[in-house]
Amino acid sequence: MIARPRGTRDVLPDEMEERVRAFGALRRVAALYGYGEVETPTFEHADLFIARSGAEVVEQMYTFEDRGGRILALRPELTAPVARMYSSEMRSWAKPLRLCYFGKCYRYERPQKGRYREFTQFGAELIGDDSTAANADLIAMAAASLGALGLGDIVIRIGDLRVLRALLGDRAGPDVMRLVDKKDPALREVVPDVADLILEPRMDEAREAVGREVTADLERLLSYLEGMGVATVVDIGIARGLDYYNGTVFEADAPSLGAEKQVCGGGSYDLGGVVGIEGLKATGFAIGLDRVLLASGRSGPRVGNLDAYVAPLLEAAMGPALSLSATLRQRGVRTEVGLSPERPAKAIKVALEKGATHVVFIGEEELAAGMVAVRDLAGKEQEALTAGEAVARISRE
Numbered sequence: 001m002i003a004r005p006r007g008t009r010d011v012l013p014d015e016m017e018e019r020v021r022a023f024g025a026l027r028r029v030a031a032l033y034g035y036g037e038v039e040t041p042t043f044e045h046a047d048l049f050i051a052r053s054g055a056e057v058v059e060q061m062y063t064f065e066d067r068g069g070r071i072l073a074l075r076p077e078l079t080a081p082v083a084r085m086y087s088s089e090m091r092s093w094a095k096p097l098r099l100c101y102f103g104k105c106y107r108y109e110r111p112q113k114g115r116y117r118e119f120t121q122f123g124a125e126l127i128g129d130d131s132t133a134a135n136a137d138l139i140a141m142a143a144a145s146l147g148a149l150g151l152g153d154i155v156i157r158i159g160d161l162r163v164l165r166a167l168l169g170d171r172a173g174p175d176v177m178r179l180v181d182k183k184d185p186a187l188r189e190v191v192p193d194v195a196d197l198i199l200e201p202r203m204d205e206a207r208e209a210v211g212r213e214v215t216a217d218l219e220r221l222l223s224y225l226e227g228m229g230v231a232t233v234v235d236i237g238i239a240r241g242l243d244y245y246n247g248t249v250f251e252a253d254a255p256s257l258g259a260e261k262q263v264c265g266g267g268s269y270d271l272g273g274v275v276g277i278e279g280l281k282a283t284g285f286a287i288g289l290d291r292v293l294l295a296s297g298r299s300g301p302r303v304g305n306l307d308a309y310v311a312p313l314l315e316a317a318m319g320p321a322l323s324l325s326a327t328l329r330q331r332g333v334r335t336e337v338g339l340s341p342e343r344p345a346k347a348i349k350v351a352l353e354k355g356a357t358h359v360v361f362i363g364e365e366e367l368a369a370g371m372v373a374v375r376d377l378a379g380k381e382q383e384a385l386t387a388g389e390a391v392a393r394i395s396r397e
């Protein structure tokens with residue numbers, strides 16, 4: 001037997017139902033905030049990511065050469081692809097432009113619960129504006145998205161790379177930024193003077209350390225969000241793994257998830273250099289849906305999804321059973337049909353398991369009389385009806 005590749009997942013019908021519901025909730029939020037959904041290819045030229053996605057992501061990339069000798073990569077994230085799409089297709093569109101997406105991403109990670117090699121992101125990009133107001137608008141949408149997913153205990157942390165870089169000065173190299181990103185206590189040895197501010201941020205102390213002009217945008221953003229009813233906390237120690245972020249950055253955690261608790265990350269960025277535009281002001285975020293669905297903890301035993309179950313009791317009833325099912329479905333009744341002759345008790349058991357309200361039996365007697373037997377699973381009564389009456393009865397209830 002060939003096993004599933006390490007770090008990938010199979011989504012069974014129950015969980016898929018949860019996913020589809022989550023997608024629906026997110027699409028409703030996106031529409032409320034004026035975002036249009038887009039889709040980009042699963043693979044891109046590797047250069048799109050190598051240029052700016054940051055060392056960690058590039059190390060984790062699935063890169064391959066195609067038969068034409070092109071170096072391609074399975075996308076590790078979607079911000080760079082959406083920026084590429086914007087620059088090739090939408091440059092002349094009125095800005096700001098609000099785009100959102102659902103997509104699988106690929107990273108060669110060490111798999112564990114909540115961390116996979118193939119995972120799904122929902123994200124949004126506000127292109128053409130990276131002002132404090134744009135960030136407030138976008139972060140409010142991120143918060144609404146997390147809220148719509150039914151996550152109660154979310155903490156949204158807001159930082160600003162200009163503040164972080166001012167604190168670190170010329171020590172803001174990749175190694176230190178990686179320690180910051182991981183909130184590594186080793187910071188107390190590497191940058192002892194500012195480690196406390198990074199590990200346990202305080203707005204007033206940060207303002208004192210770097211000056212009011214540097215913290216002004218962050219403070220204004222926090223006050224805008226407060227005015228919008230979005231609860232946040234300040235976190236100077238957000239570094240973000242992707243190198244194209246430049247100002248506002250933010251992350252959201254679901255503490256109930258334990259180690260892999262970060263469910264959302266985003267911020268202002270400039271991908272102009274990568275996609276061939278002089279300066280591209282934008283801000284965006286991505287939510288990791290696999291983790292979110294773990295956090296909402298709703299994937300459980302199978303839930304009902306049928307209205308009617310049509311059971312042929314002998315081979316001659318197969319044709320009538322199939323046509324009755326077709327009519328029921330045309331009337332919007334979710335119907336499953338037994339695919340070979342069944343015993344009534346077995347049909348009732350299957351129908352109950354699938355949450356159906358009615359079972360329709362077609363046996364020898366029914367065939368002879370030109371009728372069907374409709375059993376109401378709640379009331380447990382059974383009635384002989386014509387096919388037309390049966391459809392009317394089941395689709396009305």
Ligand code: ATP
Nearest residue numbers: 109114115116119241262263264265286287288291
């Ligand atoms: P982490 O620090 O957990 O590795 P990240 O900073 O690499 O996260 P981003 O690049 O910001 O993550 O991606 C946005 C979101 O996508 C994350 O907040 C997380 O919920 C989700 N995500 C990232 N990597 C994975 C993965 N390997 N498996 C599942 N979800 C992931």
Ligand code: MG
Nearest residue numbers: 056057107241
């Ligand atoms: Mg990561």
